[in-house]
Amino acid sequence: MQSPANTLSLDEYWMPFTANRQFKAAPRLLTRAEGMYYTSDDGRQVLDGTAGLWCVNAGHGRREIATAVADQLRDMDYAPSFQMGHPLAFQFAERLGRIAPPGLDRIFFTGSGSESVDTALKIALAYQRAIGQGTRTRLIGRERGYHGVGFGGVSVGGILNNRRTFIGLPGSDHLRHTHDPARNRFCQGLPEHGAELADDLERLVQLHGAETIAAVIVEPVAGSTGVLLPPRGYLERLREIATRHGILLIFDEVITGFGRLGTPFAAGYFGVTPDLITTAKGLTNGAIPMGAVFCARHVQDALMTGPENLIELFHGYTYSGHPAACAAGMAVLDIYEREGLLVRGGELETEWRQAMLSLRDAAHVTDIRTIGLVAGIELASRDGAPAARAYDVFVDCFQQGLLIRVTGDIIALSPPLIVERAQIGTIVATIRDALNRVR
Secondary structure, rough: OOOHHOOOOOOOOOOOOOOHHHHHHHHOOOOEEEEOOEEEEOOOOEOOOOOHHHHOOEOOOOOOHHHHHHHHHHHHHOOOOOOOOOHHHHHHHHHHHHOOOOOEEEEEEEHHHHHHHHHHHHHHHHHHHHOOOOOOEEEEEEOOOOOOOOHHHHHHOOOOOHHHHHHOOOOOOEOOOOHHHHHOOOOOOOOOOOOHHHHHHHHHHHHOHHHHHEEEEEOEEOOOOOOOOOOOHHHHHHHHHHHHOOEEEEEEEEOOOOOOOOOOOOOHHHOOOEEEEEEEHHHOOOOOEEEEEEHHHHHHHHHHHOOOOOOOOOOOOOOOOOOHHHHHHHHHHHHHHHOOHHHHHHHHHHHHHHHOOOOOOOOOOOEEEEOEEEEEEEEEEEEEEEHHHHHHHHHHHHHHEEEOOEEEEEEEOOOOOOHHHHHHHHHHHHHHHHHHHHO
């Protein structure tokens, strides 16, 4: 059977976050997906070690999601969400509110994680203005943070290539990152060292003045820059400082939301409640693009003032609360509830950690970090060629039937929450073999 790669024109599609010339010289194409596996264009089964892009939490090919979307498209393909509504959006928001951290049950729908971040930042600015704190316009992110590709997300994000290439919002600033391999290498559980890094927020308050800072946004676990775990007590300390200075705390849970850590949200895992949470990915199992911002009631209440005929938040998207996306999300919540997937990561966390740490003696490995069903395996870089070794491991694993993700010289793993113990063993064995082959 002739591979589609031999017949397709690859020139027209400008691929995102991809070395286009490198990829098109040796393309890797996926044509089907079911359960834990993709099928490649040459007919090979490829074990999904990354839940697509951190999003297919319930596994691939869920027929009930496809049926729900198809049924909804037949009933009503689209409904406007400006000054109009449809029942499913309200039903979906109500169900999401049931699994939200206490008090964060006011839901604003978006189309992606990037849109969720920009929405949360705008809500924070609007909130401060509504309570008479209009001087609070500064937004604080963190180094090595990733908050999507909107201008707001890039401004508070801490990925160098984004910040070097694109203009950031004036007034944004950054906490130091928490990655400290010298003190926390091969930690089992949360790192013991580094909680004091939360005091960077105090430093920025002293530098800029609390009266200028609207919000601080962090990923509870930084995924896209290599699975960076918060030191023990760090998030609690950040919450206390933000509260004391009237600064809203935003958790970016686009990756950690919907069971990735063995709890519905990382906020529950760490026992720290922010003022806003950004989500996407696992919200619809990757089936239909959608995001959502979970807002504390006091944040929304602050904007529900003035004449009732006026729009309280001048913000929204054409596809906010899209009927087909809501139908997908409702079906996904049914699966999560029926199969206990929002807590399964907790049930497998210890076994997952032990399996990953068994690679500590593998070639090139310098550190391993795990939490829930996430792992970051850090490799020594080649002299003068950063990220090259991890990329070669990525290609080798794909050829051997395993999809992993790499960022720099770090392997990131986040399999669907339906992963079986035997498949965890396959993931470890395949990576070990690839590390032994790669130089």
